[in-house]
Amino acid sequence: MKNIAIDGPAGAGKSTAAKIVAKKLGILYLDTGAMYRAIGFKALKQSLDTKNSQQIESILKDTSVEIKYIDGVQNIFLDGENITQYIRQNDVSMAASDVSAIPAVRIKLVEIQREIAKNNDCILDGRDIGTYVLPNAKYKFYITATAEERAKRRYKELSEKGQNISFEEVLQNIIVRDKNDSEREFAPLKKADDAYEFDTTTMSIDDVVKELLSKIK
Numbered sequence: 001m002k003n004i005a006i007d008g009p010a011g012a013g014k015s016t017a018a019k020i021v022a023k024k025l026g027i028l029y030l031d032t033g034a035m036y037r038a039i040g041f042k043a044l045k046q047s048l049d050t051k052n053s054q055q056i057e058s059i060l061k062d063t064s065v066e067i068k069y070i071d072g073v074q075n076i077f078l079d080g081e082n083i084t085q086y087i088r089q090n091d092v093s094m095a096a097s098d099v100s101a102i103p104a105v106r107i108k109l110v111e112i113q114r115e116i117a118k119n120n121d122c123i124l125d126g127r128d129i130g131t132y133v134l135p136n137a138k139y140k141f142y143i144t145a146t147a148e149e150r151a152k153r154r155y156k157e158l159s160e161k162g163q164n165i166s167f168e169e170v171l172q173n174i175i176v177r178d179k180n181d182s183e184r185e186f187a188p189l190k191k192a193d194d195a196y197e198f199d200t201t202t203m204s205i206d207d208v209v210k211e212l213l214s215k216i217k
Contacts, residue, residue, distance in 0.1 A: 002027065002121045004216065005129035005137040009189060010093070010177045011150025012143045013200045014125035017208040021123055024213065028122035030067065032129065033096065034076045035109045037087035038065045040095030042078055050098035057104045065109065067116065090158060090165055090173065097177045100127070101184035110187075127181050130192035139216050140195035143208065147174050149201045 006014045015031055022029035040050060042063060048055045066077040075084045086092070099105050110133050117124060117134055124133065130140035151171035158165055181189035191197055196215055200208050
């Protein structure tokens with residue numbers, strides 16, 4: 001099986017580029033971050049403390065997270081309900097960052113991710129794909145960009161969706177997520193030793209896709 005792992009901080013362009021590369025190569029795309037967003041979404045709906053491991057672990061046993069492809073597009077189902085349209089809100093992004101630091105959450109979701117990767121040629125993006133989820137992936141990439149540039153991209157994305165949030169708040173959230181993701185004890189955000197790293201700050205999505213494809217034989 002041909003697995004491609006793309007890691008990097010929030011807003012680096014991982015998901016957008018990964019979707020395009022998957023389409024060009026005719027393979028499956030798996031947005032692992034959406035799975036953590038699902039857990040974060042459920043925690044918010046139940047008014048739980050997203051940083052409290054005991055509270056979050058208490059809902060995992062009765063939580064079902066499924067990936068289904070509808071017309072070739074990944075949809076995320078939580079306890080049988082399609083919640084894809086709800087998980088890109090800023091509060092869900094922060095909740096996802098919190099719950100992803102809880103080992104029990106990562107163990108539950110990584111099991112699902114590995115099963116999908118074992119049975120399909122696919123491209124996965126996240127924070128720990130090349131280091132923890134798929135350490136034996138054939139191709140590994142680590143892409144990044146300055147916090148300011150990543151905040152600009154995320155601010156534009158949220159504004160286009162009608163979310164009322166300031167650029168300063170988006171930038172602060174990016175900085176907090178970077179800290180949470182890179183400093184968590186279990187499977188933190190970091191570059192795999194054998195990953196190819198590049199900076200997308202001044203690159204267009206087309207440029208990022210070309211760079212990825214140039215390394216995939």
